[in-house]
Amino acid sequence: MSDDLxxxxxxxxxxxxxxxxNTPVLVLDRDALDRNIAxxxxxxxxxxxxxxxxxxxxxxxxIAxxxxxxxxxxxxxxxIGEAEALVEGGVTGILITSPVAALRAIERLAALAKRAGGLMAVVDHPAVAERIDAALDAEGAALDVIIDIDPGIARTGVASPEAAVDLARTIATLPRLTFRGVQFYCGSQQHIEDFAERRAAIVERTAYLQSAIDALAGAGFRPEIVTGSGTGTHRIDLDLGVFxxxxxxxxxxxxxxYLDCDLTGExxxxxxxxxxxxxRVVSANHSGLVTIDAGIKSLSSDGGAAVVRRGAPESAFFAFMGDEHSALIAPDIGKQLAPGDPVTLTVPHCDPTVNLYDHYHVVSGDTLVAIWPVSARGRAR
Structure with a gap:
């Protein structure tokens, strides 16, 4: 049995x-999760x-x-490692949103395409599309593909509407690939805190996306699927109606x-x-500071500081104190809390924080109702 179990x-x-x-522990409120999904x-x-x-x-x-x-x-x-883990668990309809380019990874993609229902993957380069097609041919498999369009951050994606058309033409010559649509994910705009500023940025980027769609359609490759968006821009993207x-x-x-962002404009x-x-508090020997047992190994540090949700004053300032510990700082907090007292924190950035844990401890109210594995933890290759 695993340690958590x-x-x-x-x-x-x-x-x-x-x-x-036993703390620190990753806790998931099942009732809130279900309401968010719905x-x-x-x-x-x-x-x-x-x-x-x-x-x-x-x-x-x-959760999937x-x-x-x-x-x-x-x-x-x-x-692809995440996709493999979820397919192993019976999840279907997976889109791999980062290009799969290395030879060994392409071989894994072809093998996954043979056994995974509804699998799709993005491509952003003609040579990679050709390699994927060859690997699929060796497996006797086929794959639907989405053209990834760079939204302006130069991370992945074709760099222009013309490049999108060229890639679509290449895909059309490859018997194991079927062009289905385009992906456009504006990652750098998701966390613009002001709604009006975020909306203006997305309106401008969506106009560029539309130019790529129009170019593809004009060349005979009208996208069936236009996929993208995120939590930060979902309301704006629904309003614009392109995805x-x-x-x-x-x-x-x-x-x-995301809690720092105005997601709705209201x-x-x-x-x-x-x-x-x-x-939990592990040391409380100073009036203005207590030490808790969750540090950089328990909370991602790329998104700033965690915030207190329960068990300590909401005004308490959170500060990392190393791998294993953090401090909560507030007037007289060392007199209010004692070693062993529980504290619940809202995480700075959920994705990398989840990847630090083997399991979710699923609760309803204050009762543990399930322990779910983080199935794709560490599957970054």
Missing amino acids: TLHAHLIGRQGSRADL ALAALTARHGVGLRPHAKTHKSVD KCQLAAGALGVCCAK TELQAGSYIFMDKQ RDVPFETALGVDA
Whole structure:
């Protein structure tokens, strides 16, 4: 048995058992999760748009199946390793959103295409498309592909509408590949905190996307699928009406980065905070500071500081104190909290925080109701 199951399996279903979890521990509120999944599923359905949420956020077979049960077309995976893990768990309709280019990875992609229902992958270079086609031929498999379009950050994607057309022409010559559409993910715009500023940026980028769609259509390659968007821009993208499906991922959890954003233009928060890290005070020898047992090994540090959600003053300032520890700083906090006291934190950035843990500890209220594996943890290749 894994360490998490050894420590905690006996607590499942016992009233109030969250209080007995060994910390630090990744905690998922099942009721809030279900409401978040239902909320975006209903919103996209009202707009007549599909939902293919990004599983790079949760890396979980269990959560992916919850999303599929709520009407999702499938899920997205950032890497082929994530896709392999989810396919092993019975998840279908996967789109791999990062180019698969290395020879060994292409061989794995071809093998996965042979056994995975509804698999798709992005391409952004004619030579890579040709390599994938050859690998598929060797496997006796076929694959639907999406042309990735660079939204302006020069990370992945074809660099112009003309390059998109050239790539589509190459794909049309390859018997094992079928062109299905385009991907356009504006990652750098997702966390612009002001709604009006974010909307203006997306309107400008969507005009560029439309120019690529028009170029493809004019050359006889009208995209059936236009996929992209994210939690930060989902409302704007639905309003603009260009995407046929959304890839939002973090909406199911809501981390500090997205809580800092006005997602709707009305300063309301359309999704609940479902994910957290439970920690405990381990030292309280100073009046203005206590030390907790969750540090850089337990919380991603790329998204800034965590915030206190429960167990300590909300005004307490969080500061990393190394690999294993962090500090909560507030007037007289060392007199209010004692060693062993529990604290719940909202994570700075959910995706890399999840990747630090083997399991979700799923709770309803204060009762542990399940332990779900982070199925694709570490599957970054």
